[in-house]
Amino acid sequence: MTLTGTGAGGIADRLVAKRHALPLSIALHLAPGAIITAGYVLVGAPLMTQLNWPPLLGLVLAMCVLLVPMELGLLLYLGRRRNGRASLRGVLDYVDRPTRPGPLAGIVAGLIVVVIVVSFVLSPLNNMIYKYLFSWIPFESTGGAGGFIAGYPRATVVITLAVSVVLSGIVLPAIEELYFRGFLLPRLAHLGRWAPVLNTALFSLYHFWTPWLFLSRLGFFLPTVWATWRKKDLRISLWVHCGANTLTQSVVLIAVLFGVGS
Numbered sequence: 001m002t003l004t005g006t007g008a009g010g011i012a013d014r015l016v017a018k019r020h021a022l023p024l025s026i027a028l029h030l031a032p033g034a035i036i037t038a039g040y041v042l043v044g045a046p047l048m049t050q051l052n053w054p055p056l057l058g059l060v061l062a063m064c065v066l067l068v069p070m071e072l073g074l075l076l077y078l079g080r081r082r083n084g085r086a087s088l089r090g091v092l093d094y095v096d097r098p099t100r101p102g103p104l105a106g107i108v109a110g111l112i113v114v115v116i117v118v119s120f121v122l123s124p125l126n127n128m129i130y131k132y133l134f135s136w137i138p139f140e141s142t143g144g145a146g147g148f149i150a151g152y153p154r155a156t157v158v159i160t161l162a163v164s165v166v167l168s169g170i171v172l173p174a175i176e177e178l179y180f181r182g183f184l185l186p187r188l189a190h191l192g193r194w195a196p197v198l199n200t201a202l203f204s205l206y207h208f209w210t211p212w213l214f215l216s217r218l219g220f221f222l223p224t225v226w227a228t229w230r231k232k233d234l235r236i237s238l239w240v241h242c243g244a245n246t247l248t249q250s251v252v253l254i255a256v257l258f259g260v261g262s
Contacts, residue, residue: 204218
């Protein structure tokens with residue numbers, strides 16, 4: 001089924017084209033983040049504060065309510081318009097699985113290590129940027145396992161972290177990878193080697209709710225996006241993103257469950 005015409009069809013045609021104009025690509029990268037941030041700051045964080053729950057949970061819920069329809073919903077809509085049925089064929093790229101399982105596992109494991117090590121090394125920089133520029137944002141702290149859960153009942157913390165492991169550890173990152181690396185990155189191919197750089201920079205900026213992590217996120221995730229672009233294999237960024245998020249958040253949850261540091 002070929003998309004033709006104007007209106008919704010014309011817009012869909014532009015979106016599934018093999019190449020996105022730079023202004024369109026920037027808008028598609030950043031608009032969801034701006035809307036999620038507005039939902040978090042205006043509704044999610046105040047609501048959780050009123051209920052005496054960590055604002056972190058407000059962020060996760062805001063992402064569920066807003067990210068899922070904006071990113072996954074858009075992909076499903078485009079897939080149905082293009083194919084006449086529920087399919088993402090022609091909407092997502094990098095899905096042909098060109099990397100063999102053995103090398104793929106090695107690449108993913110190595111990149112997860114890179115993500116964790118670089119994020120740890122740059123943590124003092126994140127804290128400094130947060131302290132001097134962004135402490136007005138209701139996230140309470142960027143300080144690792146402590147700040148955003150300190151001062152709440154243990155049961156509240158465990159529930160918050162368990163929900164976060166499932167949603168922001170697996171579900172939401174998987175959707176982000178389909179959208180940012182499976183849909184947006186291939187449509188920047190005309191930029192050559194600048195495509196993964198721009199995609200990573202815009203993805204880092206998209207997280208308006210944690211702007212102090214921009215430099216850190218750019219540093220630790222660019223190798224993953226570069227490898228995904230180079231290998232044309234979406235599984236790389238999908239597994240690294242979900243794996244790193246799940247691992248780091250699970251460590252915090254386990255530490256709380258076993259009373260480490262309490």
